[in-house]
Amino acid sequence: MDAELILIQLFSGVALGAILVITALGLSIIFGMLGVVNFAHGALFMVGAYGGLWVASLTGSFWWGLLVAPIMIGLFGMIIEWLLVRPLYGRSVDDPLLLTFGLSYVLVEAVRIVFGNDGIPFPTPSQLTGVANLGIGYFPIYRLFVIVVVAVVLLLLWLALEKTKFGLIVRAGARDPTIMRVLGVNISKVWLLVFGVGVGLAALGGVLAGPMRTVNPEMGSLVLIEAFVVTVIGGLGSLLGSVVAGLLVGIAISMTALFAPELGTIVMFALMALILLVRPRGLFGKTA
Amino acid sequence: MAMLEIKDLHAWYGASHILHGVSIAVGQGEVVALVGRNGAGKTTTIRSIMGLMPRMTGNISFAGTDLMTLQAHQRFRLGLAYVPEDRRIVPGLTVRENLQLGLVASHAGINERDAIDEIAESFPRLKERLDQEGATMSGGEQQMLAIARAMIAKPKMILLDEPSEGIMPVLVEEMGVLFRRLRDQGVTLLLVEQNVEWALRLADRAVIIDQGEVVHESSSAALLADKAIQERYCAV
Numbered sequence: 001m002d003a004e005l006i007l008i009q010l011f012s013g014v015a016l017g018a019i020l021v022i023t024a025l026g027l028s029i030i031f032g033m034l035g036v037v038n039f040a041h042g043a044l045f046m047v048g049a050y051g052g053l054w055v056a057s058l059t060g061s062f063w064w065g066l067l068v069a070p071i072m073i074g075l076f077g078m079i080i081e082w083l084l085v086r087p088l089y090g091r092s093v094d095d096p097l098l099l100t101f102g103l104s105y106v107l108v109e110a111v112r113i114v115f116g117n118d119g120i121p122f123p124t125p126s127q128l129t130g131v132a133n134l135g136i137g138y139f140p141i142y143r144l145f146v147i148v149v150v151a152v153v154l155l156l157l158w159l160a161l162e163k164t165k166f167g168l169i170v171r172a173g174a175r176d177p178t179i180m181r182v183l184g185v186n187i188s189k190v191w192l193l194v195f196g197v198g199v200g201l202a203a204l205g206g207v208l209a210g211p212m213r214t215v216n217p218e219m220g221s222l223v224l225i226e227a228f229v230v231t232v233i234g235g236l237g238s239l240l241g242s243v244v245a246g247l248l249v250g251i252a253i254s255m256t257a258l259f260a261p262e263l264g265t266i267v268m269f270a271l272m273a274l275i276l277l278v279r280p281r282g283l284f285g286k287t288a
Numbered sequence: 289m290a291m292l293e294i295k296d297l298h299a300w301y302g303a304s305h306i307l308h309g310v311s312i313a314v315g316q317g318e319v320v321a322l323v324g325r326n327g328a329g330k331t332t333t334i335r336s337i338m339g340l341m342p343r344m345t346g347n348i349s350f351a352g353t354d355l356m357t358l359q360a361h362q363r364f365r366l367g368l369a370y371v372p373e374d375r376r377i378v379p380g381l382t383v384r385e386n387l388q389l390g391l392v393a394s395h396a397g398i399n400e401r402d403a404i405d406e407i408a409e410s411f412p413r414l415k416e417r418l419d420q421e422g423a424t425m426s427g428g429e430q431q432m433l434a435i436a437r438a439m440i441a442k443p444k445m446i447l448l449d450e451p452s453e454g455i456m457p458v459l460v461e462e463m464g465v466l467f468r469r470l471r472d473q474g475v476t477l478l479l480v481e482q483n484v485e486w487a488l489r490l491a492d493r494a495v496i497i498d499q500g501e502v503v504h505e506s507s508s509a510a511l512l513a514d515k516a517i518q519e520r521y522c523a524v
Contacts, residue, residue, distance in 0.1 A: 168389065175381075176378050181364075182338055182360050182361075184365050185393050186361045
């Protein structure tokens, strides 16, 4: 097996990992801040892919789909938080879990009714088709683009969290919502926004993943499992953990596809089991 | 007119009825010590003022505004600050960031850097540790940080829940000096304390609460002299 093939597959893994990172981050932010395990995250990823496709076909431009769909679906996420999740705060953690689990079925069925059962191809935008020679080999331009977009979004998220007043409120509110309330912060509003951002990230993952596979109503279910595996490996609530674990899982899946395709679906679980044996709270999880 | 006026306050935790019709008035610029045994209802009273109790009835007004329908963050924005008993220094944040938290909700156009410089002058111990993680400091230093964080947005009134608890005597003295200075600046203080003598020396007036009811009210000098009443309601 030649080195270039391995390199290309490794690169493929990074692109796949980038999408996992952005999706798992949404899951992790929502869990870390609100304590809600969002089982609708995969379905919202799928809705993101359809949303991107729909906006792109309306406007004739992939770029509008990429920009508008995550924002629209993020706003939709805020409506979900406000209407459905908020009344469940202060109750058992199972309640929002069951609610979002049910919601994921509703979303999948709704998309089935509107767009049909069959997979729809998501055309790669013409500017991003083809391959680029990076000196070490030829790489698909679209995958390079995905990696760059995710890197930029990560940088923006990091800046927002570490360098802004709102970021400070979010970091402190995740640790101690009560003290934020007595310091004058309307924490419900913060939760609303955080839920919207988390859902928007899932939708962005969906739009970005679209051209790398066909879009179908079931595409979110595997992504949800992958995103859970990533957050568990990275350590629940750790954003850095999600980034490292997302890339790790992406590369692991991709390399397995090359060397042992029949193990493709179980490799991430094996990785998770191994890491949990050594670090029960994940790579970057805080020890209790 | 009283700065803070509590009338016939009842409060519950689940099924247990903690406060049975508490009425307290605190005048503007006054320092009031709220004392009594453990479990008498002092913390519940202060938490009720801040809007943190799950269920309460009665009436609380602050600077002429009815508080009962307001949430905790809205009460803070009226100029009511609260230093909880457990201090609640946010882990993972530096001293400076913890101080910034005291300013995030203020729209008073306070310049953040100036405000932190100013507060650091009043708290030399914090000044040296601005970039250290707040939760790694000693209990006394964390208490100072919690007070500084509550003061930084210049509230009209501060509610303090057992600030001297578990703190080195030297820091308790420093805290006393600080509270006197706050009073001189016209800040109203409600001081819940187990350290009765210390609290009475700081306060203008004293209120004793026992089994969820106010059982004594007088000037703090009068209570300081009345060992019998102190013995009856405050002895451990």
